[in-house]
Amino acid sequence: MKKKLIAFDLGGHNLRAALIDQELNILEKKSERTVSGRKLSDVIDQIKNLYQALSKDKLLPISLSIPGYVKKDQTIACAPNFPQWINIKIIDQICQAMNLSIEQCHTLNDANAVMLAEQKLGNAQGISDCLYLGIGTGIGGAIVSDGQLLMGHDSMAGELGHMSIHMDGPLCGCGNYGCIEAYVSASALEAKHQKSLKAIADSARKGEEAAQKVYHDLGKHLGVAIASLVNLFNPQRILLGGRVSRSKDLFENTLNEELKARLKNHPGRDVEVMPAHLGDDAGMIGAAVGYFSKIKG
Secondary structure, X not given: OOOEEXXXXXXXXEEEEEEEEOOOOEEEEEEEEOOOOXXXXXXXXXXXXXXXXXXXXXXOOEEEEEOOEEOOOOOEEEOOOOOOOEEEOHHHHXXXXXXXXXXHEEEEEHHHHHHHHHHHHOOOOOOOOEEEEEEOOOEEEEEEEOOEEOOOOOOOOOOHHHOEOOOOOOEOXXXXXXXXXXXXXXXXXXXXXXXXXXXXXXXXXXXXXXHHHHHHHHHHHHHHHHHHHHHHHOOOEEEXXXXXXXXXXXXXXXXXXXXXXHOOOOOOOOOEEEEOOOHHHHHHHHHHHHHHHXXXX
């Protein structure tokens, strides 16, 4: 019998869950808006309710992708869009709430989860050097170098959204200033322009000049960041995901122009920048990949 688990993808906007087998087939899935306030106990209750709905009274393992710094020991050091989540071990509380053993639970960074999924089933298959930028409520990042996910000293490498592009820029939720996340994430754009991301995109497509400038500036800021990443990692391909990237048609030309200007003498100037393939399912699939890889040893 195929092994199964319940995989979760926790975001600042949505909480997604799926029943997935070891061949990475999604058998059933559900999605809800992340509970308002993002209080830890409320999020755990929400996870428990979705778990029970999908597990149907079976004690299935759980794997959770989280938008934050997840250390080797599964501690969440910091989650910028969940400001109360500092040095917490959510895995212990989830295990207790679901009556599972610690061996049946797993957590990993959400962008790393997406990259694992894209390596298995998506647009990172067969790509030895690849970057991922998930541009949603915040900005997550993941790095594959020579075919391997780059984890760093304490498994917290790849926080590409917290690379500063301006030394005196706006304060970011991580505590740094001038992060790319503070310029082009959905939360930053909505806070600055006091409109939903969808409303800004709709206005831009209707030809509203102010909204089009939002995406022009987004393309330039993203181009500055990606040009630096090309210099650092020399990737063959860069994948974009998250809800901001769904409007890539509105900033693609500006992004490409910025990359050409900044990388005109760089051998990596022709790097492919393309959408991630697996969409909203990627984080859940990657969470499953992470867990099944762990139990294989």
